[in-house]
Amino acid sequence: MSENVAVAEPVKVQDNGVPASTTTTETAAASTAAKSSNVKSDASVLPESSDPAEILKQVEFYFSNENLPNDKFLYKLSLKNEGWVPIATICMFARMKRFRPVSAVVEALRGSKELLEVSEDGELVRRKIPLVEPKKEEKQDAFARSIYAKGFGEETATSQFDIEKFFETFGKFKQVRLRRDNDKKFKSSVFVEFASLEDAEKFLALDPKPKYNDVELLTMSKQAYVDMKAAEHGFTAHASGKNYRKFNAFKDDVHNNKKRRGGDNNNRNRNDNKRRRGPNDRNRERENKDKENKTTEDTQPSTDAAPSTEPATESAPAPAPVETAAEN
Template sequence: MTEGEATTNGQKTEAAESQDTEMKIIRQVEYYFGDYNLPRDKFLQEEIKNDDGWITLETMIKFKRLAALSTDISVILAALKKSTSGIIEVHENNEKIRRSASHPLPIFNDELKEETMKRTIYCKGFAKDGSVKLDDLLEYFKQYGPYETVLMRHYFDKESKKQGFKGSVLVVFPTVEKAKEFKELDDVKYKNTYLLRKWHEDYVEEKKKEIEERKARKEARKKKEEKEDNENKEEEAAEIEIPKGTFLYFSGLKEGSEAAREDIKESLGEFADQCAWIDFSRGMTKGYIRFKEEDFNKQVMEKLEGKLKVKDMDAELRLVDGEEEEEQLKKMKEARSRARNNAGKKRKSGRGGHFPNKKRKC
């Protein structure tokens, strides 16, 4: 290869790069002033009110994506003058541009939003690792064009305080027919990954339904928790009215015996069904029995003549009253409160638990 050939080849490469840059400048500026963006761009909407729609190129080169292509006003002007769409009009002083009066701007209202949605396709399946750039997508969708715009869908990560790509885009086509052509293609792949395609309208309805179902489940959980809280409050209120004269104290069992609460209850015979609580653990020599009805302890005491036969052991009974009775009522309420709290924690966490040496009802 001669030096002349290398120079010629170099010039061809530079010319191709220059042409590519010009096409990107045209595409970007026409996007800014296009049917999709301009009606929605609050900044540009305010700017075009000031000078009969004209905006200086000094202002335009402050836009990031245009500035990334070139900040040389002469380069931008040269590119725009080669545009064949007729959307952009260059002022005679070569210092400002505007959307051509021959292309009336759509009125941004609910009708426009609805009409735009009907020609928009939702596409999912792009990598979320940051490797996909907007320029890549704009170039990729050319084969299915023309299109008005490609919108990357982002989310905000609260922890990193950065935006992330959801892996999905919205492609706005100029007509419903063009959108339908793309939607009805058999297979659409991006770098060997098949893309999921839906009408944007259908996607929005699906998400709306998911949100409503999620909200309904949340409301159901809330109502269930409120019901359980109310039931607990009712139980607490009922406990305030717990009758007195319901406790018996027993003692005299052998230390370390195998007697259990079930054995204590069985020894009550005909009164077992009236047993509400037994405060006793295996191996102990004494404990407390609570009955359901007021002054029932006296009936049991009289009937059993102050004796309780537990397995092969004779236990002594006595009535519980005064400060001792108040203390037992307090212990019983605290035990019930702990049981309710533990049950509430299990409901909320979805996990069970084990509570050693827990007193229980008969």
């Protein structure tokens, strides 16, 4: 009497080396995992701390004008409850897990003078002043205060933190962004937004150039870098941007829809206007809306798709957003 033995079917492999049975979702997941493995910075290697200054600095960065509009997870979370976000959730972010106990985090956040406020029960935190889209002049000012620096070597688990500490010696800064290629590999270069134009200019004027681990850095203003790359690739600086899959609350419908909802008075005004408009007006509006939607579909990536950059508050490790404006 013979036993039934299951015989494995031979795995069919496509020309690209991927098993034929592999789904698009599985392939995408494998690609995402491979890219994530290229990110070496890991906050879990840092020692546990209850330092209120460190805690406040990190959380204020999360809610800052520079980070919050580009942090899809935290921004959308802040829309759910009048800006309030559970502190317990904040404590689970990659760069916050080392700050314990949670009560120390709550007390540190209560010390925020201008940006943050904590609920009476100590469970929630939010911005004191609602986030608004920066004016053109403010964006230009931030760009002018930003510099490019290259020469930081291979990425290690502490690179993000070591580079931030390095720049602390040259003045206050808003953010340090490690630049990465499309596969999230560190390009050995950073963009740094200083808090003041004076500090940015002082850094760029240093002679000799600053060294990092005994390697002299290549430094220039961010504007000079953009102009240089534009000249190399034969396009104008204003036309050099790619169709980045990067969340931006001010370019996405999330922020605009939130403002459009408004209050009862705004709703009443809109209803009055609708009653005064005739059929032809409404038809023209629908045609214009269709054109706008088509333009948006052609130029804006889906915000529901997996972004090419990891927000600073996503699950560990939490790398800085990818900068893919140029190869080097």
